[in-house]
Amino acid sequence: MMRYYETSKDTVLDLRAPAQIGHRSETKPADAPALRQNIPCFRPIIGEREIEAAVAVLRSGWLTTGAKAREFEQCFAALMGDDAEGIAVNSATAGLHLAAEACGIGPGDEVLVPTLTFTATAAVIRYLGAEVVLVDVEEGTRCIDLDQAERRLTPRCKAIMPVHFAGYPCDMERVLDFARRHGLRVIEDAAHALPTRCDGRLIGSWESDATVFSCYASKPITTGEGGMIITRDPKIAARTRTMRTHGLDRDAFDRFRRVGASWSYDVVAPGFKYNLTDVAAAVGVVQLSQAEVFQASRQRAAERYLEKLADLPVECPAPAPRGGLHAWHMFPIRVHEDAPADRDALIAGLAAEGIGTSVHYRPLHELSYWKERYGCKTGDFPVADRYFAGAVTLPLFPGMSDDEVDRVVDAVRDILE
Numbered sequence: 001m002m003r004y005y006e007t008s009k010d011t012v013l014d015l016r017a018p019a020q021i022g023h024r025s026e027t028k029p030a031d032a033p034a035l036r037q038n039i040p041c042f043r044p045i046i047g048e049r050e051i052e053a054a055v056a057v058l059r060s061g062w063l064t065t066g067a068k069a070r071e072f073e074q075c076f077a078a079l080m081g082d083d084a085e086g087i088a089v090n091s092a093t094a095g096l097h098l099a100a101e102a103c104g105i106g107p108g109d110e111v112l113v114p115t116l117t118f119t120a121t122a123a124v125i126r127y128l129g130a131e132v133v134l135v136d137v138e139e140g141t142r143c144i145d146l147d148q149a150e151r152r153l154t155p156r157c158k159a160i161m162p163v164h165f166a167g168y169p170c171d172m173e174r175v176l177d178f179a180r181r182h183g184l185r186v187i188e189d190a191a192h193a194l195p196t197r198c199d200g201r202l203i204g205s206w207e208s209d210a211t212v213f214s215c216y217a218s219k220p221i222t223t224g225e226g227g228m229i230i231t232r233d234p235k236i237a238a239r240t241r242t243m244r245t246h247g248l249d250r251d252a253f254d255r256f257r258r259v260g261a262s263w264s265y266d267v268v269a270p271g272f273k274y275n276l277t278d279v280a281a282a283v284g285v286v287q288l289s290q291a292e293v294f295q296a297s298r299q300r301a302a303e304r305y306l307e308k309l310a311d312l313p314v315e316c317p318a319p320a321p322r323g324g325l326h327a328w329h330m331f332p333i334r335v336h337e338d339a340p341a342d343r344d345a346l347i348a349g350l351a352a353e354g355i356g357t358s359v360h361y362r363p364l365h366e367l368s369y370w371k372e373r374y375g376c377k378t379g380d381f382p383v384a385d386r387y388f389a390g391a392v393t394l395p396l397f398p399g400m401s402d403d404e405v406d407r408v409v410d411a412v413r414d415i416l417e
């Protein structure tokens with residue numbers, strides 16, 4: 001059975017292939033009762049074009065980082081302005097690690113990180129032997145609270161890592177001004193932020209040192225696993241390229257294309273193995289061309305949620321500020337303290353209706369490693385704690401139908417009313 005969801009005249013989303021999550025009704029025995037289709041928390045769209053692009057690379061004989069990775073980098077960078085450079089990596093975690101390394105973060109340094117993020121944002125700082133300074137988030141935007149960041153600053157602070165939470169744009173004017181005033185490098189965690197705009201400008205086109213996007217299976221575009229570093233600093237571009245591939249001064253593709261001594265390279269540092277395969281990059285090129293269509297589709301569903309959940313005892317994510325664009329990567333709500341059911345009951349009730357949910361995130365200061373390393377306790381970051389106590393991420397993905405949104409809303413209503 002094929003369903004198509006039209007979002008614009010020229011682009012058709014092929015919803016036939018819920019790549020890995022979700023269930024396929026054709027695998028049911030013929031006499032099984034007609035169940036309503038489950039609604040997963042997220043479902044990527046992988047169409048025939050992605051499949052053909054991957055197959056073409058598989059047939060080409062060049063599988064690792066090569067022409068397709070270069071093309072993916074160039075397409076990505078072109079979106080972010082003439083002076084941007086893209087460095088494709090095998091995850092956003094790798095990209096954040098490389099960007100922080102290229103910024104010279106090391107032992108003795110501190111980096112400001114919001115406590116409401118995925119552990120990878122902070123972990124890369126520990127890879128480098130530096131320390132993380134956790135900071136609470138703001139009510140509403142759920143992005144790093146710069147007033148608190150200012151209070152937590154020490155002379156050892158070298159960088160700040162704003163996270164565009166769920167695709168909501170951090171106020172980049174303010175972040176960059178804050179960083180300039182305190183001599184900090186800026187590494188944006190844009191894992192959720194494609195496309196996201198702040199004051200009309202895409203995240204990835206601002207003057208931070210580096211912006212890192214994720215192409216993990218459940219991110220705004222996907223290559224299965226993958227990521228992209230965007231930078232306008234030629235030194236960061238050169239260093240991350242080198243460190244992405246073992247610290248070699250030339251990668252395999254450069255050597256392959258050289259006439260003459262193709263075996264010859266030098267090693268300038270003990271680098272990492274963070275390069276993206278051409279198989280993944282080929283999928284990425286096609287996914288990237290649909291990033292805006294996917295966003296428009298998610299936004300449509302998010303707006304329907306905002307309208308239909310308005311009278312229920314939940315706090316919805318804030319819509320983009322004036323001049324901004326929300327990526328609507330996810331739809332994390334907070335169940336009010338005085339609601340008739342709590343977060344856990346809501347998750348269980350939705351699961352019973354075949355509706356997938358998640359929680360983004362248990363704040364870092366509530367997780368053993370970070371809690372023990374920095375001696376944190378519940379209540380230290382009250383905005384993040386209050387959000388987490390009621391946090392549930394509702395299903396949201398490109399191609400989600402009005403009917404699917406309505407089913408989720410009806411189920412939430414039944415549980416919370």
Ligand SMILES: *Cc1c(COP(=O)(O)O)cnc(C)c1O
Binds near residue numbers: 094192
């Ligand atoms: C997913 C995610 C990452 C890590 O991305 P990977 O590509 O899986 O390494 C980092 N930060 C945030 C906020 C994320 O959601």
